[in-house]
Amino acid sequence: MKKIRIAFTGIIASVILSGCVTTGEFEQMKSDIARLYVENNQLKQEISELKTRVDKMSSDLSSAVALKEGQLTLLAQTQDYVKELQILKGRFEENSFQNEKKFKELSDKIAELQAKLTQPAQPSEKQQPAKAPEEQLKDPKAIYDSAHIDMKNKKFASAREKFQEIIKNYPDFELLPNSYFWIGETYYNEKKYEDAILAYEEFLKRYPKHEKAPGALLKEGMAFVELKDKKTAKVVFERVIERYPQSKEAEIAQQKIAEILKSWNSDKKPTKKVKSKTKR
Missing domain, CATH: 1.25.40.10 (Tetratricopeptide repeat domain)
Structure with a gap:
């Protein structure tokens, strides 16, 4: 802006000194300089907005890179968890199978004893006499x-x-x-x-x-x-x-x-x- 003002002042001085410029031409020059001044302000605003957008894009890019790295880390952890879960699942299924096998053997053993003991018993030679109702x-x-x-x-x-x-x-x-x-x-x-x-x-x-x-x-x-x-x-x-x-x-x-x-x-x-x- 300083340069524009200096240029404007120089032009005015030259015109005054030369005495060759008419009043209409002088007004036209003033109008052109004002237009340049407005365009310069618009250009500065656009540059500022462009800088803001570039900064935001840079920030978004950094966030995206960090997010991508986080996703990769999370994916690796998830894969480790899946492997560990598969190992635990295998152990659980093996233990369940072994426990079911053991409990079945125990149930079979108890059923065998029950069948053996529910057979008609031999009458004993000496039996305790039943108590009289009044003694009970x-x-x-x-x-x-x-x-x-x-x-x-x-x-x-x-x-x-x-x-x-x-x-x-x-x-x-x-x-x-x-x-x-x-x-x-x-x-x-x-x-x-x-x-x-x-x-x-x-x-x-x-x-x-x-x-x-x-x-x-x-x-x-x-x-x-x-x-x-x-x-x-x-x-x-x-x-x-x-x-x-x-x-x-x-x-x-x-x-x-x-x-x-x-x-x-x-x-x-x-x-x-x-x-x-x-x-x-």
Whole structure:
């Protein structure tokens, strides 16, 4: 603008000095210079707008590059997650297959025991005479307490009969679940381990969340150990850990599994042959 003004001043001075320019020509020159002034302002504004657009395009380009890099990083992470998910899925399917196999073996074993024990029993030579109706207890709590006294005195058959009486005649008794559990205990103490397993299993089916459930499942596994069926016992102990991980029975089950594995490893160790010395 300074240059335009200087030029304008110079032109005016020249014209005045020369005295050759008419008034009309002078006005035309002033009009042309004013037009140039306006066009120059418009050009400056366009240049400013163009610069703003270039800056915005540069910023957008930088953002696009950063976004592209972020997308590539995210894509790489996603691919890693997909691979990890596939590995975990494979492990889960393998564990599910193994667990289903173990539980099927256990169910088959229990069904086999149940079929064996539901066969008609031979009548015993000595049978306890039935109590007279007037001698029978009517209060379920009294029957329950009497059964526990029999347990302490190792009269397991008598105790079992009283627990069974509670189950049969007093379905609303508050200690009914305990009666199912103690029936299993009577069989276990009599070393009737197959009957004990079925009694514990009946209790667990009815009351899987009862406070005595971890103990019942643990004793079921120990009964299989007593039957020399360590493979099934290991499956039962694993169920204890899976179902009741925070219980003391889970700790005992872990110890029992370690004992079973140790016994298997010792059975696999080859025996050293002792070379006999020959006399010369």
